[in-house]
Amino acid sequence: MPLPPIDPTDIDALLTRVLELSVPMHAAIEPFDEPGARYVLRGQPGVAFFQRDSGDTIAHVSGSPSPALMAPLDDLRARHLRAVGSEADVDNSHLPALLLMCCYLADPASSERLGLHDVARQRAAQVIALEEEEGQHDPELEPLDAALRAWVPLAAEHIDGLDEDDTWPAILELRFKSDRYTRHVPWEGAQGETARVPHSH
Numbered sequence: 001m002p003l004p005p006i007d008p009t010d011i012d013a014l015l016t017r018v019l020e021l022s023v024p025m026h027a028a029i030e031p032f033d034e035p036g037a038r039y040v041l042r043g044q045p046g047v048a049f050f051q052r053d054s055g056d057t058i059a060h061v062s063g064s065p066s067p068a069l070m071a072p073l074d075d076l077r078a079r080h081l082r083a084v085g086s087e088a089d090v091d092n093s094h095l096p097a098l099l100l101m102c103c104y105l106a107d108p109a110s111s112e113r114l115g116l117h118d119v120a121r122q123r124a125a126q127v128i129a130l131e132e133e134e135g136q137h138d139p140e141l142e143p144l145d146a147a148l149r150a151w152v153p154l155a156a157e158h159i160d161g162l163d164e165d166d167t168w169p170a171i172l173e174l175r176f177k178s179d180r181y182t183r184h185v186p187w188e189g190a191q192g193e194t195a196r197v198p199h200s201h
Contacts, residue, residue: 008108015072017106019080022098026084028127029094029172036158037091041070042167043153045100049114050149052141060138061114065100073099091158094129097150097172104148119146123176135171144178 003020006013048062076099081090104110111117123146130149139147151169156162 006106011072014106015076018076018099018102019083021102021105022076022080022095023083025098025102025127026080029092029098029129032092032094032129033086033090034092035087035090037093038157039091039093039096039154039170040157041074041096041152042155042164045096045150045152047100047104047114047148047150049116049146050139050141051115051119051146052143054143058138058141065103069100069103073103093154093170094172096152096154097170098127100150100152101148101172101174114148116146116148119176120148120174123178125174125176128173128175130171130173132169132171135169139173139175141175142178146176146178147173148176149173 003017006017008014044064046062046064048060050058050060052058073096077091077095080095080099081092086092104114104116105120108117111120135149135151139149141147149171150173151171153167153169155164155167
């Protein structure tokens with residue numbers, strides 16, 4: 001069922017919409033739930049949208065989110081984890097990347113600028129966690145497939161003895177198949193989990 005439209009200039013409404021998108025997809029990143037962990041963002045995240053044409057060409061648009069997004073993103077992490085029923089000491093290394101992609105999905109201007117809007121509304125998406133090496137290459141897309149990818153540099157504050165420069169990227173991707181389950185299963189997790197993610201017109 002579609003979500004009602006929101007005023008994208010209303011920050012509270014926009015952040016609530018991000019959670020309405022991210023919470024149903026938590027099952028896909030639940031294997032990364034980690035009691036006693038604390039991950040902090042350390043560096044500039046990045047987002048890219050890839051789309052393959054009917055031949056062999058993969059075009060992509062990439063960029064970095066506004067630094068102003070980082071403060072509410074941290075608050076959204078806590079709100080998301082409460083909404084999915086996680087214990088107070090649980091953190092998830094891939095949650096910032098999921099929330100970041102949902103920020104782009106929720107904001108009509110960002111979504112349309114990337115060319116993501118129509119793809120996300122009409123297609124299935126598979127949630128995929130990538131290793132660092134995989135994240136350095138374009139996704140392997142079939143003709144007319146598309147993918148939204150987020151890289152978020154993290155430091156593990158809960159691990160003693162790490163230097164301040166010890167960071168690693170958590171990389172998450174939403175891959176949109178052009179013709180798979182589109183009418184029946186809008187979103188599919190990496191392990192086959194599915195969740196209906198509502199969208200606004």
